[in-house]
Amino acid sequence: MEKVIVFDFDGTLTQKGANVWKTLWEMAGYPTGEGSTYRNLFRDYINGEYSYQKWCDLTCEYFRKGNLNSIKVSTTGAILPRIKGIKNTLEVLKSKGYDLFIVSGSIKQIIKSYLKENINYFTGIYANNFNYDNNGIIESITATPFDFDGKKVFIEHLINSGIKKENIIFIGNSYNDEKVSSAGVKTICINPETKNFNDKSIWHKAIISESLSKILPEIINENENIK
Ligand SMILES: [Mg+2]
Incomplete structure (x- = not known):
């Protein structure tokens, strides 16, 4: 990667x-x-x-x-309300050589049923996991270590594995994402649910849009062709 x-x-x-x-x-x-x-x-x-x-x-x-x-x-x-432009955005990012991850305080089973075939664009999905009994009723929840402060820990793992900070971008929307910027990577806030979205020490860019594709100009720019 x-x-x-x-x-x-x-x-x-x-x-x-x-x-x-x-x-x-x-x-x-x-x-x-x-x-x-x-x-x-x-x-x-x-x-x-x-x-x-x-x-x-x-x-x-x-x-x-x-x-x-x-x-x-x-x-x-x-049935979660869908953001527009998911498939196209993920497709473009993959074609530009990005590995894509989800690091979430949501639930793996929910993410899978929401994304459907778009799940194949992702290299890894980290979230809480629901465990069910034989009747299909929830029995336990295995908590993700990568929510809140853990999101930053995940980014640090990437950096320690040899990926340069400047080649890592985080896209989030809320308070539980805000430790990430202190790992020194670029952060983009889409459709903010946090009052801090204009605080440049936390979010380098804020975008309000019905479509995820609005993140693309922030990621793919004229420097993209320079190796
Ligand atoms: Mg969120």
């Missing part, structure tokens, strides 16, 4: 506003408004009351009680 683009998933490769975890809580029959368990558990995680794995474990208990099964999970992925 020489050149790498790392994508966040939720709100980056999907349309703004679509939140996978929220949709899953709803699929499991729970409210998601002010004061809901969904919001309280996440707030407590953010406030440092427990680990990311513990947050996954607590979430899983509720999902299991709500009989969340593999079919509902796949359906949630398949």
Whole structure:
């Protein structure tokens, strides 16, 4: 690998506003408004009351009680609001020699059912994994080590494996992506869900667009032909 683009998933490769975890809580029959368990558990995680794995474990208990099964999970992925231009954008980036990764706090099974055949453009997908029992009901969640601060750790692994910082670009949209810039790679914020999108120390460029293809001019430029 020489050149790498790392994508966040939720709100980056999907349309703004679509939140996978929220949709899953709803699929499991729970409210998601002010004061809901969904919001309280996440707030407590953010406030440092427990680990990311513990947050996954607590979430899983509720999902299991709500009989969340593999079919509902796949359906949630398949019907997520789509961002335009995915296939074309991934195609162009591959043709320019980029290896593509997803590093996400979403769920592998959701990402697969959303991307369908476009999954083949990616060299690797890192996200939380749902494990199901024999009846297809969720039994446990294996937490990704690469969300929040972990996204930066993933980028550092790439750098340590010999890929130059200047050949790594990260595309994200929200607060859980914001440690990445401190790894010294270029960061692009698409359809921001973070108030920091104009802070150049965190995001080098912000783009608001219905189409993912708007990232292409930021990546492919006149320097592209210089080896
Ligand atoms: Mg996101």
